[in-house]
Amino acid sequence: MTRKRYQPVLIVLIIGSLTLLASAGDANHSGLRRPVSVPAQRTPLSGYLLDVFRNAKLSGGIVIVADDCEEQPQMFPEFKGTVKEVLDRLASMDKRLNWSELGEQLVVRNTSSIPPVLKVTLHEFRFSRKDPLTRISSNLLGSPEVQDEIRTLHLVERGPEFGFAQFSAPSTEKDNIILKPTTVLDALNSAAGDRSVWFYRQSNCERNEISLNWPIR
């Protein structure tokens, strides 16, 4: 008779904190204090924000809700200062701009409220840190809770920009993450880790379309 061996499974449990609207974070280690230098450029707001994230080596996400069919490019001046200072300057140009530090991640949005899809609460969400980020977000948006919300809001989810394939090393037990309960936004931030940036875009055009990309992986 063969004796079956059971490998102990290490589960990293991260409890969703539902801190969507809180400006949290250790002031001494805040990403908002990081220096940033961005050249003058004509670009949509999302492009400028991505440059801020890249330059300051921040992780987190960007939420853009466009009432127009296209996000219009604007002229942004050269900036040198801290992340908070550049966000303050952008906020002076667009009063809708908001940002939150959620743990290590910074989330910047051009809306006063979080889009409903990102606020959906999931009973449980599992992923591996070795999974491709597009696969994690695909599974996240494909969860029944999120799909219900998408159907309710009559949203069409456009496929992401996959870019170049990542060499995927085998997962180990410590790579497995289980979040419960969690929100879509918290799950995305967890997947972003300390270096990636997600980009949620919603356009209210002929159809209400959403897309979720990982421009910084």
Place this chain on the structure above:
Amino acid sequence: MLPRIFLRNAGSAPTQVSATVDWRNQSSGTFALPSLTLSPGEVTTISLGDYQKAGQIPPDGTWGTLKLAYAGRRADLVAVAVSYDKDHRYGLQTPFSEELSRLWVGGMWHVDATHNTFITTGNGGSEATTAEVTLFYNGGTSRYRTEKMLSPGQQLWLDIEHLVHDQIPDSDGHTLPPDTMTGSYELRDLDHATVGQLYEGKLVMDKTYGHAAYGCGSCCGYDTVVFDPTTFGGPPGIDNPEFIHANDTCSGTVDDVTGSAYGWASNNTPVATLPNSTLHTIATGNATGSSLVQLPRANPPRCGNTVFGPQQSVTVKPSITSLTPPRGLIGNSINVTVSGTGFGGSGLSMYAGSGITVTINSSSSTQIRATFAVSSTASGGNSGVTVTAGGQTSSPVNFYVQIPKTMIRDASYGTSGLGSLVTITNGNVVDIYGNIIASNECGVYRNIGYLLVDQESPAQTIQGNYTLVEQFSNYTTTVSGLTVPPTQDNPIVYAQTRLGDTQFFGARAPSCPSGNEHEGFDQSLTVQTDASHSYGLSMVNHIDRGYYSGAATVNVTINTP
């Protein structure tokens, strides 16, 4: 004629002299004279005519060679052979030669109606040898060659008039033309290339006036006796055949005299040994190899043998045979295996050029594992890598610092780098490695295989850690609400050689694109090795993807170059 031998002991001690006459008439023979002892300063004359009268030498033995032997220093015995008529009006005298040589050159011969020349050579050694006589004529452009095996003491005689008039063929079957009158000659010991056994004698007769001229060629010696090369540098553990070369002062040629050398030795046997003509290197360091070789010295007309002692400076140093990998991406740390020999010496260190910091992780006598940290400011291209051990530094071997230049399609993937066009209605998108990167999608996609290559010619693929940044421009679409994709940073890890791009157009099922929804844009790429160093790639693609009049399409066209 009254043939006599004049002898004087010029030395300071008594000396015993023995003489031998090799006489010639129609035949030939040898007669040994009684030995005699000469006191210091004593002069004596020996009359060969007395021995002819006594019948010990034939009366018609009109020519001959004389061989004298004595114990003493060079030139202690002064000897002259003379033959004059009884009135001392006609006659000749010849000195004696003390030299034996492997080569005699420069002698002249003359033969016509009133002249004749006799040339002789003999074996003065203790073993048999082959003597070769070559007569040069017709301005030195033609030759008459004869050779003969000579026992010790045996002679070879040439009567040139006889050779010409009687058309005697040489060893190769050639004859001297009947009108040949003058030329030069050489004598060569064919069996003793360095220290020869031949002596030389020659007489030119003038029949008109009864004049006879004695002359001789010059013996040929050597100078500049050296190891070739004079210095040796190489790795441990090899056997190197050594050569000793000597300059022949007559011909100007360099002769290989290795076979005559003896007394091979090294002064530092832990570094290298030289038991014979093969140098064996053992460990890094310096040594001197030496040998002895006895050769005629270049000091004609005397060519006495001299023992030369050539030496060779030996440097045993580390040697690099390969670097694996031999190249690496700028701004990266590359694990490099250095293979070779001589790495076991004290004070092991390695240098890889400006901008590359080397850390040795482990080493043996034949292998070093090291990390090359290539600075982002290093110069691209070849950089010499050297290993120093035991105080000696190897010759450099190049490590190539790669600068990203462009991407090319990976011909080993799909059809010239293009994967299949895949349409899905509620399926998975799978990347070039087979990983599922999205599920429940409806649309069309294609994977494209690329290789990142460097600035070399031919270009070489690049492996390394970097960020491949995609930028998009010239965007067009038929779909309201779609917009140019954001600039995308793709981290690439060292394990990736083939790069796989996935171009997808679609939406999450059950939504699907309609029959004429598509988009197009340009894709340009930049390799970023750190926050402040990036390299724009020359390749620019144009991508059209989606549905064109119902046809699923993903076209990727290289616009540039």
